Amino acid sequence: MPPGITLAAEAPQLSAANTGFMLICSALVMLMTPGLAFFYGGMVRVKSTLNMLMMSFISLGIVTILWVLYGFSAAFGTDKGSLIGWNGDFVGLSGIGKTELWGTYDIPIYVFAVFQLMFAVITPALISGALADRVKFTAWALFVALWVSVVYFPVAHWVWGEGGWAFELGVIDFAGGTAVHINAGAAALGVILVIGKRVGFKKDPMRPHSLPLVMLGAGLLWFGWFGFNAGSWLGNNDGVGAVMFVNTQVATAAAMLAWLAYEKIRHGAFTTLGAASGAVAGLVAITPAGGAVSPLGAIAVGAIAGVLCAMAVGLKFKFGYDDSLDVVGVHLVGGIAGSLLVGFFATGGVQSDAKGLLYGGDASQLGKQALGVFVTLAYSLIVSAILALVIDKTIGMRVSEDDEVSGIDQVEHAETAYDFSGAGGGSLPRTASAAPPARSAEATAEAAQNKKVDA
Template sequence: MERLVIDTGDTAFMLISMVFVMIMTPALALFYGGMVRAKNVLNTIMQCLAAIGIISVQWVLFGYSLSFGPDVNHIIGNFDWSLFTGVGMLPEEAYSATIPHMLFALFQMMFAIITAGIITGAFVERMRFGAFLIFIALWTTLVYDPVAHWVWGVDGWLRNEGVLDFAGGTVIHILSGISGLVAAMLIGKRAGYGRTAMIPHNIPMVVIGMAFLWLGWFGFNGGSAFAANGLAAHAMVTTQVAAATGMLGWMLSESMLAGKATTLGAASGAIAGLVAITPGAGFVPVWTALPIGFIGGIICYTSVAHIKTKLGYDDSLDAFGIHGVGGLWGAIATGLFASTAVNEAGADGLFFGNPMQLWIQVEGIVYCALYGIVVTAIIVLAMKACMRVRADEGEQIVGMDALEHGERGYAYMDSLGALSFSKPIDAPQYTTASAKDAKRLAMTE
């Protein structure tokens, strides 16, 4: 058997791409952190930071092996690569013919981490931190790892069916968005939702987070070519175009339906466009990124501004409205616009003479979404039966930062009359029955 040789150019490119994707999770922490109320900013950031720690360890222990290890019945990987046994410095032909196997595994670790971060946006400001740590470890193991194997793992059943997902539209965005919505609905709405204004406390922080997410997305999509080649460049171009048109689509919709285009809307629209192009970035022609991003911005705005309001669910930071809906549109758009002229390893879509690819994409969406819904519901319901998952009304009024971490995001909060806590709050007086007392301790919303 001929020994595979490492390509130093590909390896250097993938090392940089991996770092870019790593940056995306702290960037997401800023993006989400600016969107919550000031009393919850640190808890929101902490959930993303904790995801880095938990998923990094889980991935080395067994997560990578379950996701990409030798196949078991087309459903899951086995434990051969647990503890990175056999994941060395030489290439693995099935996944990384020109780069070290461990670099491929590390790149995929960053994908698992950002997925765990995305899902937090659905239930921040009301989930207890300890419960979150348990939930995200279980969810990654029981939901993300199997679906990643289905779609990306060698001999995974959806991969064998021909489902196309270049960089995670189905595995990452649809899965995290729909699972986050299920978790949010089962945990319950935030205290005062629909009665109290819950506006972002720091829009500049949101924009900074968006900027670094946009930057990281070049590594996210471009790196999914796994080589420093023309396909990587192509994926980066479609990424830029879709982000720009996603922003424009959201701004136009907001201007026409709400009267003004907002900075928060422009940032959200860019993310919507990025999500929409992710599954097809390396499969669709550049010109198709224009409608993919633009339509993505419009439908995500509609989902966030109108559908959520009508249905009344509390998706705190629109994880479902942007990632779930945007990922769904992107997966369908891949079935419409994919072309083997762009990527011979892909397939032609409906508009290039192969209507069956659209059906295959829908099949992938349905199976992954249903699996995410059912297993996420089981996890949350089991946790609720064993522990307290939701912070009660009084605790939410005080704020998750003081309650869970004993700190405040901003010094001025103490000067406004809020208490400075040296230890995390976990006392009987912060219960629903004492909500009025808690209000006197908390800063204004």
């Protein structure tokens, strides 16, 4: 939430408690990116595990540097035309005092900047799950740098920056339903429409290679999400963050149960992948809505999102787009559901006085939510597709078909995730000979003699 205007007599003082609270929340959100890496890493085949981990981890490096150089300024600087921000003091974080407060809040600008940085880091990492098995690592790194610059930073300003058109319109997005999840989900759809399907899509089995890794990743995401959501109120003085904390837990539980129930009815089993995916769907859906609904509303939001996302993950087979790890089905659909359900379940007694249709409000808030959803989705999908097309036509976006079949880990990273031979985790670079060393005549003769003795 951006700063408002305050009288000098009412100027806030730095709060050590809220500063510490926000630093802890920032660390929790940072943990979500490695958690996402494990979640995605377990869902791919063995030959793509390391690449999937690296596609998340590289975001920690690239986005952090860009955020310091100009990202924070572009997202949260002085508004320029309701579309972008800019503040020279934020460039390089060079003109900020160590105790200078963020607007009317009692936390330093540095704390707000690092908290928002972690949001910027995980958002492009979310996209990577849709592109598993087939994207060059250099092309992905370039895409991340370009995407955050022309998509994430502006959209974050629209939604959370003072003067941003969505913020001024009154679109409710407590912690990132539009700016993070719809943004990432629409981007994933745009890119996969450009780069195409994996080799063997709808023909070869592409099952998760490590469901325990998936569950570990989901658990880390669930844990970190409390910082993601509760911390977005930027303090802990009025109870709103506490309501958001409770709603995060409640909606996630409801979504997990709803997904499992749908899965049992539809497919006849309760799966661990379903439990993990359902939990993430609930986390996604409550992210925009949790500061506007009651715990009972959070149950409804989670349950609805759990069923809708469970249904949506099958659409890729019907329509033929290869969303490898269901980023579109979970993050795009879950983000849309959570954002729109604000228009039905907002109580008017938590984050703001805006009321949904089921609490005596009119359709105006639902209309605002729908506009925020549509514009974010359209902008991210179109611009992301253009970026992917430009990269594909210049340096190439995909690895070759042979490299994809043999395994992207060895091709792009010269390593394998698991050492089945006991000889070490690395592998020879592709330029080196992969042939085993020739056996000496003596060794061959000795082996033959031993074979006779054994016989």
